[in-house]
Amino acid sequence: MNASGIKTGLGAYTALFLVFLYGPLVVLAILSFQTGPEGGPQFPIIEWSTYWYKHLFGLTPPSRIAPLPIEQALVRSLGLAVMTMIVSTVLGVTAAQAFRRKFRGSGVVFYLIVLGMMVPGVLVGLGMALVANTLGIDRHWWSTAFVLHVVYTFPFAFLVMLAIFNRFDPSMEEASWSLGVTPARTFRKVTFPLIFPGVLSAMLFAFTLSYDEFSRTLFASGRDLTLPLAIYGTFSVEVHPNVFAFGVLTTLFSFALLGTYAALMMLSVRRAKRVAIQEEA
Amino acid sequence: MSMMAVAEETEMEPVVEKKSPGKALWLLAPGVIWMSLFLVLPMLMMVYVSFWTQTTFTIEPTLTLKSWITFFTSDTYLGALWTTVRIWLIVLVATVLVGYPAALFVGLFVKNKALQTVLLVLCVIPFWTSFLIRVLAWRPMLGKEGAINMILMNLGITDAPIEVLLFSELSVIIGMTQIYCVFMVGPIAFMLGRIDTSIIEAAQDLGAGFWRIFRTIILPLSMPGVVVGAIFVSVMVLGEFATSAALSGRKVNLLGNIIVTQVGSLKWAFAAVAGVVLTILMGAVVAALLRVVDLRKEL
Amino acid sequence: MSTVLQLKSITKTYGDMRALSGIDLALPGDAYISLLGPSGSGKTTLLRVIAGFEQPDGGAILFDGKRIDTVAPHKRGIGFVFQNFALFPHLSVAQNIAYGLENRDVDPVTDRRVVDARVRDIISLVGLSGLEGRAVTQISGGQRQRVALARTLVTEPRMVLLDEPLGALDANLRARMRAELRAIRERCGVTFLHVTGSEAEALAMGDTVLVLESGRIAQSADSDTVYNRPASPAVARFLNCYNLFQGRIEAGAFVGGAGRFALGASAPTRAATPAYAIRYDRVSVRPRDAAIGEDEIRIEANFVASEYSGAAVNSFFALDDGRVFEVESHLSHAAPETYAEQGRYALVWKREDALVYA
Known part of the structure; x- marks a missing residue:
């Protein structure tokens, strides 16, 4: 057996694997440029057009195909994602901060938190709906669905921050205290700036996961739809290329988010470098 | 002199006030309370409600085993349980088979760190796009007039479109395998990346062939990665309902789908029973996998 | 000299391990105090207890006459210089x-100009001028050490704790920083408590040397006394310049594995176990047949090896029971002698030079 033959074979396989990962999305993107309203969600492309993108924004004359209810849904989804991001990042940072000291029962608490990302959305969603029913509480995206989103994203933020604190040198904080600075101010002036890249990652995780979440939302959000629920609603009916067009846009949005995150990280790294280089000269 | 007086005064007094051990408690309290109220309580509620009495449109807190008996005597529910287990096993095996070679290439064969990172990022990027859109993207691929059938017919491999590709169990398996194999590739590639390549080179110097090296060195060392990946995939596949809803045309009903339809028709107690069964199934699967590998140690 | 810090029977245990078992000490103001201890003797724990990073299990700490053991670290007014410097990498x-x-709780300086002026003063004091704008990741180890010191001194603490401050520096720099630390301290007039595991560093730097031995203060004296009259066999062993023998006192002589050594006129020092100590540089090496004086003690041993260390040469001999005996000869006294490999020599010292513990 020669190793280079195997390497070539595995390389070719990995290329195919990437086609398998990306192929459907590429096909979906191509079909989103199908002509409308008569063009369907399949090949061949009758004529290239941006009809379905205009349709999405209500810029086309009314047709038999109902527009996706995305405007309100987008606002709700973004609002929900921002709320979830803030709360789960705060919870994640504080819980991870507590885990820096050993304490009894830390194992139980660790698993309690991690459980939040393990338990499927259907189960917590159902449970929350039952609790809300029993207590006679109305379900809304900003109440019952929101708390479940945090249950889901808080563990991610927690694990990210745990990894960050593992590499954090506590003598930096002790140095600050010994200079007469209160623990609270030390956290703000020393700890937080140093863990900020981690906080940014935790925020990105929380926002993306929440923005995309639908199984918990399905049970716990009541009548008002979020974006994923609007897409989920199309599953049971005939799909038109407008959903594909929406898919392209939302994918671009995710990439833009990822790009912003990467740019912010790069900026903070480069700033540290620039200070150094400037002084070197 | 006065200092000495103070010293004498305080000398024997023991130090009682410890540095607040309660500080950690205050930091933990919000998270723990949140998880207790919004995760543990709903799960307990689900167990509780599974013993309530179901009437046509409401449930009453009169304890009964009726819903449980209905579940375990109904072909629909038992069928859904069996389908869930079957799909889970098939997808689990499929993600390992599809993901392992790619992980092997990325984790072990790519020596260039930059290329390795690029390949891993390429594998992870789809994770950042909408899950539902990724599921939906399989429709124009697998349909009767979809991309795959079109390619097959243009190449002359088949004369008529293969209809079983979409709205079947196969399409659900294909879709789930594509979506979840990333969670298998990551952990396996991570474990493979930690293998010291000098061991493999030493084995090669001793004349061991690739398969022998694979069986005796690579496979055992990557097993923790496979198990971690299996935990991820299992937890997600067992809780699935969207992929089957989108790609099976209601032909495949998982326990998740049962819960969704039961809730839709306000059969809360039945939904709760299905939920408890799913919880037990998942708990058993995860516990079994955790016996193979200590998750906290490996990550 | 007024007492600035006083510790009264401070104890601290970690699980089953007793790190500090009843520390009593009083430190004078405006002095350089070195705290010497082997690794695991509890010296870092003691420093962290004084700074408030760790809580003692029992005892009292008085700083400026006020009890501070329940006071939070940031309210103690005690500076701390870490071995790894713990500089803020983002500043x-x-x-x-x-x-x-700028950030301290009590009396923060808000006037930009005052801050700038004081920073400028301290920067020139520690010799960092020209590096003000550098990132702390872009300066050398010695410069980081100075930043750590300046950062503490600028807040004008009454006392500064230094945890092996020279440990992270290379040997060359360490020697230079010793003198500089002493000079800086003298200019500021604060008390330095300098923890170190190096006996040479402790003796060179401290006005007072504290020796910590398994959680207790074994000796507290000036360098000269510690060096010439270690308070216990343990201190002598740790100073790394005494040959030690175990044994017992019998009829005016010390009897041990190496033989019978007649005692001098001075009374033995009290200690838990009897021991006999002779400093490396108080021993002379002679041919076997050379005569000895009346007040001298002689044993025989086989030469093993020599080691040059600049101004002195250390020779190692194997005693008949296999133990190593070390002799230090200063090159300023005589040209280095060369001994025959495995050759047998007489090792001779004066009775009065030995330290006897009983």
Whole structure:
């Protein structure tokens, strides 16, 4: 057996694997440029057009195909994602901060938190709906669905921050205290700036996961739809290329988010470098 | 002199006030309370409600085993349980088979760190796009007039479109395998990346062939990665309902789908029973996998 | 000299391990105090207890006459210099130094100009001029050490604790920083408590040397006394310049594995176990047949090896029971002698030079 033959074979396989990962999305993107309203969600492309993108924004004359209810849904989804991001990042940072000291029962608490990302959305969603029913509480995206989103994203933020604190040198904080600075101010002036890249990652995780979440939302959000629920609603009916067009846009949005995150990280790294280089000269 | 007086005064007094051990408690309290109220309580509620009495449109807190008996005597529910287990096993095996070679290439064969990172990022990027859109993207691929059938017919491999590709169990398996194999590739590639390549080179110097090296060195060392990946995939596949809803045309009903339809028709107690069964199934699967590998140690 | 810090029977245990078992000490103001201890003797724990990073299990700490053991670290007014310096990597040299002034809870300095002036003064005091704007990741180890010191000194603490401050520096720099630390301290007039595991460093730097031995203060004296009259066999062993023998006192002589040594006129020092100590540089090596004086003690041993260390040469001999005996000869006294490999020699010292513990 020669190793280079195997390497070539595995390389070719990995290329195919990437086609398998990306192929459907590429096909979906191509079909989103199908002509409308008569063009369907399949090949061949009758004529290239941006009809379905205009349709999405209500810029086309009314047709038999109902527009996706995305405007309100987008606002709700973004609002929900921002709320979830803030709360789960705060919870994640504080819980991870507590885990820096050993304490009894830390194992139980660790698993309690991690459980939040393990338990499927259907189960917590159902449970929350039952609790809300029993207590006679109305379900809304900003109440019952929101708390479940945090249950889901808080563990991610927690694990990210745990990894960050593992590499954090506590003598930096002790140095600050010994200079007469209160623990609270030390956290703000020393700890937080140093863990900020981690906080940014935790925020990105929380926002993306929440923005995309639908199984918990399905049970716990009541009548008002979020974006994923609007897409989920199309599953049971005939799909038109407008959903594909929406898919392209939302994918671009995710990439833009990822790009912003990467740019912010790069900026903070480069700033540290620039200070150094400037002084070197 | 006065200092000495103070010293004498305080000398024997023991130090009682410890540095607040309660500080950690205050930091933990919000998270723990949140998880207790919004995760543990709903799960307990689900167990509780599974013993309530179901009437046509409401449930009453009169304890009964009726819903449980209905579940375990109904072909629909038992069928859904069996389908869930079957799909889970098939997808689990499929993600390992599809993901392992790619992980092997990325984790072990790519020596260039930059290329390795690029390949891993390429594998992870789809994770950042909408899950539902990724599921939906399989429709124009697998349909009767979809991309795959079109390619097959243009190449002359088949004369008529293969209809079983979409709205079947196969399409659900294909879709789930594509979506979840990333969670298998990551952990396996991570474990493979930690293998010291000098061991493999030493084995090669001793004349061991690739398969022998694979069986005796690579496979055992990557097993923790496979198990971690299996935990991820299992937890997600067992809780699935969207992929089957989108790609099976209601032909495949998982326990998740049962819960969704039961809730839709306000059969809360039945939904709760299905939920408890799913919880037990998942708990058993995860516990079994955790016996193979200590998750906290490996990550 | 007024007492600035006083510790009264401070104890601290970690699980089953007793790190500090009843520390009593009083430190004078405006002095350089070195705290010497082997690794695991509890010296870092003691420093962290004084700074408030760790809580003692029992005892009292008085600083300026006030009890501080229940006071939070940031309210103690005691500076701390870490072995790894613990500089703030996101701040420049000047920002690191200004940090304490600007952010402290009590009496923060808000006037930019005052901060700048004080930072400038301290920067020139520690010799960092020209590096103000540098990132702390872009300066050398010795410069980081100075930043750490300046950052603490600028807040004008009454006392500074230094945890092996020279441990992270290379040998060359360490020697230079010793003198500089002493000079800086003298100019500021604060008390330095300098923890170190190196006997040479402790003796060279401390006005007072404290020796910590398994959680207790074994000796507290000036360098000269510690060096010439270690309070216990343990201190002598740790000073790394005494040959030690175990044994017992019998009829005016010390009897041990190496033979019978007649005692001098001075009374033995009290200790838990009897021991006999002779300093490396008090021993002379002679041919076997050379005569000895009446007040001298002689044993025989086989030469093993020599080691040059600049101004002195250390020779190692194997005693008949296999133990190593070390002799230090200063090159200023005589040209180095060469001994025959495995040759047998007489090792001779004066009775009065030996330290006897009983």
